[in-house]
Amino acid sequence: MSSIPLKHFKKGTPKPELPEDGILRFYSMRFCPYSQRVRLVLEAKKIPHHKIYIDLSEKPEWYTDFSPLGKVPAIQLPGLKGQPALVESLVIAEYLDDQYPGEGPLFPKDPLQKAQDRILIERLAPAVSAVYPVLFTKNPSPDALTNFENALEVFEVEITKRGTPYFAGQKIGIVDYMIWPWFERFPALKYTLPEKYELDSKRFKNLLKWRDLVAQDESVKKTELDAQIHAKFMRTRHANEPNYDVAFEPL
Amino acid sequence: MSSIPLKHFKKGTPKPELPEDGILRFYSMRFCPYSQRVRLVLEAKKIPHHKIYIDLSEKPEWYTDFSPLGKVPAIQLPGLKGQPALVESLVIAEYLDDQYPGEGPLFPKDPLQKAQDRILIERLAPAVSAVYPVLFTKNPSPDALTNFENALEVFEVEITKRGTPYFAGQKIGIVDYMIWPWFERFPALKYTLPEKYELDSKRFKNLLKWRDLVAQDESVKKTELDAQIHAKFMRTRHANEPNYDVAFEPL
The missing domain is CATH 3.40.30.10 (Glutaredoxin)
Incomplete structure (x- = not known):
C-alpha cells in the first residue's frame, strides 16, 4: 500500500x-x-x-x-x-x-454489553503491569510470575463464564482483538526464561483454547510476529539497547 | 430519594x-x-x-x-x-x-468529536497525578506546584482554541463534567497551603472564566462541597486518618 x-x-x-x-x-x-x-x-x-x-x-x-x-x-x-x-x-x-462499517461492528451495539466489554478490557491492565517485569527483565523473580498468572486468571474465569469460543461470542470481536497482542507475546517467554516457561495448560485451559483459535484469525495473522522475533527484541531491551528494526529482519 | x-x-x-x-x-x-x-x-x-x-x-x-x-x-x-x-x-x-435520553446526550454524536473529547479527558490524567502531591501532602514542594500548573496548561490552551464558553460548546457537556471535580477541589489549596494559593489569573484566564461558569450549573451545585469542607478532609488525610464523614458535618 x-x-x-x-x-x-x-x-x-x-x-x-x-x-x-x-x-x-x-x-x-x-x-x-x-x-x-x-x-x-x-x-x-x-x-x-x-x-x-x-x-x-x-x-x-x-x-x-x-x-x-x-x-x-x-x-x-x-x-x-x-x-x-x-x-x-x-x-x-x-x-x-x-x-468504517467494514464487515460489521466490532464493539457491541447494546450499551450494557459494550460497557461490560470495556470494563473487561480495562481489567487487562493489572496483568499487563504484572507481565512487564517478566517480559522485560532478564531474570524475573518467581513472585513476578505468580502475580502475572493471578492477574490473568480473570480472563480464564470470564471466557469460561461466557461459554463461547471468543470473548465476543461465536465470532471474534473487540475484546478478543484488544487483549490479543499480549497473548501473542507470552509464548516468547519460553525463549527468554531459563525454564522454557508456558502457561499452565490445566489452570488456563479455556484461555489457551481461545488463544489457539484467535491465532487462526486472518487479521491476527497479518499483524503477527513470531515468538522468536519477540524474544529477539526482548533481548535487545534486556541489554538496554532496544532495536525496533529486528521486526523486519529474517529470523 | x-x-x-x-x-x-x-x-x-x-x-x-x-x-x-x-x-x-x-x-x-x-x-x-x-x-x-x-x-x-x-x-x-x-x-x-x-x-x-x-x-x-x-x-x-x-x-x-x-x-x-x-x-x-x-x-x-x-x-x-x-x-x-x-x-x-x-x-x-x-x-x-x-x-437515558434525559434532556439530550452529553457525549457528542459525531465520532471524531467524541474521540477528541475522550482524548482531552484522558489528558487530565497528568494534571491529576501532578496535583495529588499538592493536595494530599502537608508541605508540597514548589516543583510539585510547577508540574501541576504545567499539566493544567493543556486545558487553558484548549478552551482558548475552542473559543466557546464550555468545552462542549455553547452548552455544558461531557468534557466539562468529567474534568470539573478536580477544579472544585483546587480552591481548597488556599486553605491548606501556607501562601493561600490560587491559580494565576492571567495564565489561566479562560479556564478560570470557564470555572466560574460551570460553578453555576444546577447539577454541579447539587454535587458540590465547599472548598473549606474539602480542606477539612485533606487535613484528615494529611494526618493519615481520612475521615470521609466530614462531608456530612456542618462547616
Missing part, C-alpha cells in the same frame, strides 16, 4: 514523504502491543492506511505534531478538515469502528 | 437494606472526584438512584460483590437480569448517557 521504508523513524530523520492521497496514516512501533490493537482493527475492517514506524527511544522531532505526548499509536486523518490526529488505542479503535 | 444513612459504610457494617424498587444503586465515596463524575451525569440526566457511600480505608466486606477490585464509583442495575454492576467512571458515564 505504501512505499514508506520498513524501518523506525529516528531523531534527525526527516518526515516521510507521503502522497497526498487522503489515506489514513498510522503511526506505530512494530513491537508495541497498543499499536497492534489499532492495526488489528485496521485489518479487520479492511481500512486502507499508510504505516509509519516510530523509534520510541529516539523519537523524531516532528512526531509531536501528530501525538502531543509522543506516544504511539496515533492515526492521522488527512482526508478531514485540519487533518486531525487521534491517540489512545481504545479511543482510536472505537472511532474506526464507528466510522 | 432514599433512607440510607448519610455515612460511609465500613468493614464490619452490614449491607444497607435497600428497597426492591429496581432503582439504580450508586456506590461512591463523597470526596472521590471519579465518583463525582458519575454523580454529575446522574443529576444532569435526572436519573433516579440510591446513594451508598463506601469507606475506602476500611471497605465493607460485601463491597467486592459490586466492584471486584473494591474501587468506587460503581453502579448496580437491579432492574436488569442478573443485577449487573458497572465500574470505571468514564465507562459508567457513557453507559448512562446511551441508556
Whole structure:
C-alpha cells in the first residue's frame, strides 16, 4: 500500500514523504502491543492506511505534531478538515469502528454489553503491569510470575463464564482483538526464561483454547510476529539497547 | 430519594437494606472526584438512584460483590437480569448517557468529536497525578506546584482554541463534567497551603472564566462541597486518618 521504508523513524530523520492521497496514516512501533490493537482493527475492517514506524527511544522531532505526548499509536486523518490526529488505542479503535462499517461492528451495539466489554478490557491492565517485569527483565523473580498468572486468571474465569469460543461470542470481536497482542507475546517467554516457561495448560485451559483459535484469525495473522522475533527484541531491551528494526529482519 | 444513612459504610457494617424498587444503586465515596463524575451525569440526566457511600480505608466486606477490585464509583442495575454492576467512571458515564435520553446526550454524536473529547479527558490524567502531591501532602514542594500548573496548561490552551464558553460548546457537556471535580477541589489549596494559593489569573484566564461558569450549573451545585469542607478532609488525610464523614458535618 505504501512505499514508506520498513524501518523506525529516528531523531534527525526527516518526515516521510507521503502522497497526498487522503489515506489514513498510522503511526506505530512494530513491537508495541497498543499499536497492534489499532492495526488489528485496521485489518479487520479492511481500512486502507499508510504505516509509519516510530523509534520510541529516539523519537523524531516532528512526531509531536501528530501525538502531543509522543506516544504511539496515533492515526492521522488527512482526508478531514485540519487533518486531525487521534491517540489512545481504545479511543482510536472505537472511532474506526464507528466510522468504517467494514464487515460489521466490532464493539457491541447494546450499551450494557459494550460497557461490560470495556470494563473487561480495562481489567487487562493489572496483568499487563504484572507481565512487564517478566517480559522485560532478564531474570524475573518467581513472585513476578505468580502475580502475572493471578492477574490473568480473570480472563480464564470470564471466557469460561461466557461459554463461547471468543470473548465476543461465536465470532471474534473487540475484546478478543484488544487483549490479543499480549497473548501473542507470552509464548516468547519460553525463549527468554531459563525454564522454557508456558502457561499452565490445566489452570488456563479455556484461555489457551481461545488463544489457539484467535491465532487462526486472518487479521491476527497479518499483524503477527513470531515468538522468536519477540524474544529477539526482548533481548535487545534486556541489554538496554532496544532495536525496533529486528521486526523486519529474517529470523 | 432514599433512607440510607448519610455515612460511609465500613468493614464490619452490614449491607444497607435497600428497597426492591429496581432503582439504580450508586456506590461512591463523597470526596472521590471519579465518583463525582458519575454523580454529575446522574443529576444532569435526572436519573433516579440510591446513594451508598463506601469507606475506602476500611471497605465493607460485601463491597467486592459490586466492584471486584473494591474501587468506587460503581453502579448496580437491579432492574436488569442478573443485577449487573458497572465500574470505571468514564465507562459508567457513557453507559448512562446511551441508556437515558434525559434532556439530550452529553457525549457528542459525531465520532471524531467524541474521540477528541475522550482524548482531552484522558489528558487530565497528568494534571491529576501532578496535583495529588499538592493536595494530599502537608508541605508540597514548589516543583510539585510547577508540574501541576504545567499539566493544567493543556486545558487553558484548549478552551482558548475552542473559543466557546464550555468545552462542549455553547452548552455544558461531557468534557466539562468529567474534568470539573478536580477544579472544585483546587480552591481548597488556599486553605491548606501556607501562601493561600490560587491559580494565576492571567495564565489561566479562560479556564478560570470557564470555572466560574460551570460553578453555576444546577447539577454541579447539587454535587458540590465547599472548598473549606474539602480542606477539612485533606487535613484528615494529611494526618493519615481520612475521615470521609466530614462531608456530612456542618462547616
